[in-house]
Amino acid sequence: xxxLGVASVVIYGAMFIVPGDPATLLVGGSKPNPxxxxxxxxxxxxxxxxxxxxxxxxxxxxxxxFGVSLVYRxxxxxxxxxxxxxxxxxVAYAAIVIVIAGVGLGxxxxxxxxxxxxxxxxxxxxxxxxxxxxxxxxxxxxxxxxLGWFPVFGAGSGLTDRLWHLTLPAFALAFSxxxxxxxxxxxxxxxxxxSEHVDxxxxxxxxxxxxxxxxxxxxxSGPILTVxxxxxxxxxxxxxxxxxxxxxxxxxxxxxxxAAKQDLAIVQAISLVLxxxxxVVNMLVxxxxxxxxxxxxxxxxx
Amino acid sequence: xxxxxxxxxxRVELPAAKKxxxxxxxxxxxxxxxxxxxxxxxxxxxxxxxxxxxxMRLLPEGARLSGEIRFDGxxxxxxxxRALRRWRATRVGMIxxxxxxxxxxxxxxxxxxxxxxMLDGRLSTSxxxxxxSHLMRAxxxxxxxxxxxxxxxxxxxxxxxxxxxxxxLTTEPELLLADEPTTALDVTTQEEVIAIIxxxxxxxxxxxxxxxxxxxxxxAVCGRxxxxxxxxxxxxxxxxxxxxATSHPYTKGLLxxxxxxxxxxxxxxxxxxxxxxxxxxxxxxxxxxxxPRVRDRCRQERPAPTQxxxxxxxxHFIDFxxxxxxxxxxxSGGGTR
Numbered sequence: 001x002x003x004l005g006v007a008s009v010v011i012y013g014a015m016f017i018v019p020g021d022p023a024t025l026l027v028g029g030s031k032p033n034p035x036x037x038x039x040x041x042x043x044x045x046x047x048x049x050x051x052x053x054x055x056x057x058x059x060x061x062x063x064x065x066f067g068v069s070l071v072y073r074x075x076x077x078x079x080x081x082x083x084x085x086x087x088x089x090x091v092a093y094a095a096i097v098i099v100i101a102g103v104g105l106g107x108x109x110x111x112x113x114x115x116x117x118x119x120x121x122x123x124x125x126x127x128x129x130x131x132x133x134x135x136x137x138x139x140x141x142x143x144x145x146x147l148g149w150f151p152v153f154g155a156g157s158g159l160t161d162r163l164w165h166l167t168l169p170a171f172a173l174a175f176s177x178x179x180x181x182x183x184x185x186x187x188x189x190x191x192x193x194x195s196e197h198v199d200x201x202x203x204x205x206x207x208x209x210x211x212x213x214x215x216x217x218x219x220x221s222g223p224i225l226t227v228x229x230x231x232x233x234x235x236x237x238x239x240x241x242x243x244x245x246x247x248x249x250x251x252x253x254x255x256x257x258x259a260a261k262q263d264l265a266i267v268q269a270i271s272l273v274l275x276x277x278x279x280v281v282n283m284l285v286x287x288x289x290x291x292x293x294x295x296x297x298x299x300x301x302x
Numbered sequence: 303x304x305x306x307x308x309x310x311x312x313r314v315e316l317p318a319a320k321k322x323x324x325x326x327x328x329x330x331x332x333x334x335x336x337x338x339x340x341x342x343x344x345x346x347x348x349x350x351x352x353x354x355x356x357x358m359r360l361l362p363e364g365a366r367l368s369g370e371i372r373f374d375g376x377x378x379x380x381x382x383x384r385a386l387r388r389w390r391a392t393r394v395g396m397i398x399x400x401x402x403x404x405x406x407x408x409x410x411x412x413x414x415x416x417x418x419x420m421l422d423g424r425l426s427t428s429x430x431x432x433x434x435s436h437l438m439r440a441x442x443x444x445x446x447x448x449x450x451x452x453x454x455x456x457x458x459x460x461x462x463x464x465x466x467x468x469x470x471l472t473t474e475p476e477l478l479l480a481d482e483p484t485t486a487l488d489v490t491t492q493e494e495v496i497a498i499i500x501x502x503x504x505x506x507x508x509x510x511x512x513x514x515x516x517x518x519x520x521x522a523v524c525g526r527x528x529x530x531x532x533x534x535x536x537x538x539x540x541x542x543x544x545x546x547a548t549s550h551p552y553t554k555g556l557l558x559x560x561x562x563x564x565x566x567x568x569x570x571x572x573x574x575x576x577x578x579x580x581x582x583x584x585x586x587x588x589x590x591x592x593x594p595r596v597r598d599r600c601r602q603e604r605p606a607p608t609q610x611x612x613x614x615x616x617x618h619f620i621d622f623x624x625x626x627x628x629x630x631x632x633x634s635g636g637g638t639r
Contacts, residue, residue: 196403203358203398204418204469205391214417215406293408294453 007275008061011268012054057268066269071261076269080251087239087250089162093170094177094242095232102178103224106185110193111212120182127179132238135172136245143168166248173242177231184227188220195219221292229285233278304375305333306509307357307477312369314349314356323366324581326352328533328588330369331607336476339503339510341520341541343556344530345577350513351399353530354479357511358396359386373477391421395470397499399482401462405454411465412450419472430472437468441498460491467499471506478503478510484519496523517544517556526613529553532588533580535607536616543612550615552589587618595619 060067066076109120143149150168192198193216201211240252247253251270258266312330315323327349334340344350355361357371359378371378373389381389398404405414415438419430435446441464443449454462463483470478480499484492500523503510514520520527521541528538529552537550544553555573575592586601587593593600599618607614 196398196400197406199360200396200398200404201406201417203360203390203396204473205387205389205421206417207387207421214409219406219408295407295455 003279004272004276008058008272009054011271011275012057013050061269061272066272067265069258069263069266071258071263071266076265079254079266080269080273083250083254086162086166086248087236087243087252090166090169090173090239090242090248090250091232091235093163093166094174094235094239095228097170097174098177098181098231098235099228101174102181102228103185105178105182106224107189107212107217109182109186110189111216113190117186121186124179124182128176128183130176132172132175132241133245135175136169136242139168139172140246169242169246169248172245173235173238177235181224181228181231185220185224188223189216192216192220218292222289225285225288225292229281233281236274236277305372306336306338306374307334307511308370308372309333309353309357310370310372312353312356312371313367314352314361315366316362317364318581324579325583326533326580327356328580328583330530330533330535332528332535332538334477334509334511336509337507338526339512339524341512341514341524341527342530343514343517343520343527345515347577347579348530349533349580350515350530351481354396354481354511354513357479358390358394391418392473393475394477394479395473395475397463397466397470397478397480397483400486401466402454402459402486405462405466407454409453410450411452411454411457414454414465415450415469415472418469421473433472434468437471438465440502441465441468442494443468458491459487460495463487463491463495464498467495467502471502474506476509478508479513480510481513482515483512485515499523517553518560529556532578532583534583534588534616536589537613538607538615539613550589550617551593551595555592555594587616 057067064077066080068074069076069079072079105120105124109117109124144151151165197219198211198215201215206215237252239250240256242248243250243253244256251273254266255270257263258270309330309332312327313325314327315325318324330349330353332340332342332353342350342353352361356367357378359381361367367379373393376385376389378386378389405411412434415434416430419425419433420427425433434450438446438449443461443464449457449461449465457465463486467483478499483499484495487495496519499510502508503523510524512520512524517527517529521544524541526538527541527544528535529550530536531552537553539549539553544557549557552573559571559573573592574594578588578591580588584601586603587596587605590596590600597619603618605616605618607616
């Protein structure tokens, strides 16, 4: 909650500092007449002192009213809501890909250290250096225009069609994060494999599979979950690039577009929503960690 | 001779930090008969823990093992995965030094205990429960039901080691490997835990290999004691015959170094020099660098174990007149891998 409060001030404050006068933009023309400017300023409360306008904005925000877009001239919340589903779908898709592929590769690399480990470590190191926009270009070239398996553009309609459209963006978005999660998973799992209680399990004749599940993965799940959570939370911001590259009309694309047009109300609202998503995901991760590790639960209770 | 556990000329090499291999255990031979308790005593780094790890096949990755370890006539290094798992799960129990590190911290005591019993597959849940609560009371844990639902961090070290002992006994093994079971505990708890191990072992007629750095402790619970130095067993004796004239100079040094209660000493006795590691030993006797009675022969030739009354000693110059008449006690046979 505190995080959100601080973030809201920073976000709103940043918009005040940004150079350029939104009023000029709104009225249009190279030499706007002063009366029109003043009218616009009054309409959008552009001349109010910072705290006053911040509080007005905040009280609206908690009620879900982020004001009116200067460019679209329609309520910001409507603009976001109509695009939210696409973005949430994209993030969820990418998150699932990241968690499955990242954790899977990481565990495999740690468990079969000699064979798979070396290859996976090398591959993921390369993958980590590949940003989303590069992967987007490569994916489009290979799978969309080259092989023609996936569409180049758009978000589609209906669930299966949407998923089909979102496959390339999701993988492009997920690509370097898979490597990141894989490497953290590998380190966490390897530490657990070498831990003494795993020796005990071996000495007691517990089958390998059970050791992996009960004593290695269970114990390594803390750091894996934390990193996965942070990654997924970070995806909300990362979708801007993927949406732009694939021409998907989501929140990320809206953010980029609005920032370019200095549509402050939208930028503020989306930034706040992103921070909120981040905070919520992190809270969920902490909650899960407490459930997974009795020691953490004990600490939290105290 | 059919010992329950028979270690024959065991040699373990570990990959060194830079290149090549380092010998950490050098020609160790030791038998444990069914129902017998044998103490394996030595300083840290002498290879006693590594010996138990070799027996359990828990050696670190890249370790090279030669010689033979047999359990009830079956070669342990020769077992396949399945047989090894079966053997570990049913016929041998291990108690580790630090229960806090050796019990999974995120699972309950009950999970830990049940895991061992249920692997066997022969017991129903209620039978397993019966056996576990019986054992927990036997190791002196009163409120069984509450403890089963607790996590390791909620129990004291002493209590946790009792849980470990109970866990080692749940599968009714024939051999118990205890690797410094009390080193991580405070002194008053140590005594209780040792008493529990000793009592339960005698009741059940279990064989035990007891690893410790404490000669007195070993002598208290074991019938026979093997003293290790720098990766070799320098002496093997009946517990009550330790320190007699026939003893190895190292054993004598260890015994002399013990402070005695009620007698104020100006200075604690020590053995001259520093303990060396197994890989530093050359061709000669491992103890040659520190031995008060060292001669040229000791530096050139490794002494073979020689029979003395009550045991065997690996020294060229034992104060026993007929030492030369004794035959080396190393068992015969046993192929290497």
